[in-house]
């Protein structure tokens with residue numbers, strides 16, 4: 102749609118053609134079109150995946166670079182210092198009811214619910230909208246979509262959110278000052294672009310899967326290397342995979358995959374598990390093999406997919422090969438809790454933010470949602486928690502419980 106609009110607006114500069122991939126398989130193959138919409142600029146000089154907001158489409162068309170590259174180079178529209186980025190419904194830094202930090206599924210949903218409840222809110226995103234989902238090749242467990250590329254799902258979600266709430270890409274939150282609650286002082290949120298004064302803050306900065314950091318891991322991520330068994334496990338039914346790790350997540354993932362009909366082997370660098378005893382018992386009952394005292398030296402493949410693990414026994418130092426169809430790295434997650442810690446927000450023993458069922462944290466006027474709160478880290482839980490956090494913020498801004 103944006104391409105056609107550009108061609109109509111500037112026919113002397115832009116020519117656009119819309120192509121149905123099933124009817125043009127040779128073109129789809131030539132430009133490696135796996136999902137749609139997929140925009141090929143100038144015969145492949147640059148390609149854009151998913152539904153792009155109009156402003157971003159025009160920027161990518163002008164510079165023939167991805168929004169991520171433009172952001173890094175300060176070329177995204179309105180990125181001039183001290184100004185909010187331009188785009189659908191942006192606002193200048195200033196006074197708002199609610200600042201939402203992070204534009205993944207939790208933050209975008211919180212934005213929709215907050216504005217629909219009547220709050221003046223803004224979503225601040227230090228990078229590009231979409232969070233971790235935007236990096237996920239395919240999502241197959243989000244109700245309503247049998248199979249959808251993660252980026253496309255998040256483009257649709259952000260388009261929806263932008264109907265209600267300003268979403269500022271490239272605007273990272275650097276610090277938060279709570280102000281004196283007794284004196285009715287506002288919360289001061291400082292970003293790389295300016296300062297917001299707010300009545301409440303929702304933290305939705307997510308978490309990142311911990312990586313092993315070995316050769317081939319980044320190259321084959323999404324091509325046989327996975328971090329989320331509940332997301333991608335079903336792809337390996339009848340195939341053989343290795344799970345790397347020895348904690349609760351690794352063992353739960355191993356049992357989950359075994360239950361799906363996957364041939365699983367666990368690789369663990371120690372000689373015993375950290376996981377709970379009942380999980381260890383289940384693993385033994387299921388007869389899942391374990392390679393103890395073993396580490397991965399390299400993920401190897403044919404250039405397209407991983408097909409072999411170069412492993413090393415730490416006791417004997419023997420190096421060997423383990424042919425696999427895939428691998429799941431299950432060595433934990435790192436929640437983005439720096440800002441929460443600076444506010445004195447209480448964390449759980451596992452390092453995630455402690456919230457009540459209403460998503461209130463231990464600090465009045467501060468809420469948290471999504472992966473940051475731990476538990477089942479999925480899109481559906483993130484959006485559920487985002488909506489609850491927004492409604493709790495709305496309740497408290499209207500009727501502060503700390504005054505009662």
Ligand SMILES: Cc1cc2nc3c(=O)[nH]c(=O)nc-3n(C[C@H](O)[C@H](O)[C@H](O)COP(=O)(O)OP(=O)(O)OC[C@H]3O[C@@H](n4cnc5c(N)ncnc54)[C@H](O)[C@@H]3O)c2cc1C
Nearest residue numbers: 203205206207227232233274306307332471472478479480
């Ligand atoms: C490889 C992979 C595959 C997955 N597959 C699936 C799947 O198939 N199905 C499923 O349901 N789930 C899947 N997940 C899990 C899902 O992506 C997460 O549960 C979900 O993204 C959590 O959403 P969130 O909004 O809490 O956080 P995130 O998506 O992590 O978003 C957090 C956002 O906050 C931003 N941010 C961080 N700090 C700041 C700051 N200081 N200022 C401003 N912005 C900031 C980040 O840039 C990021 O955009 C997958 C995850 C991964 C990594």
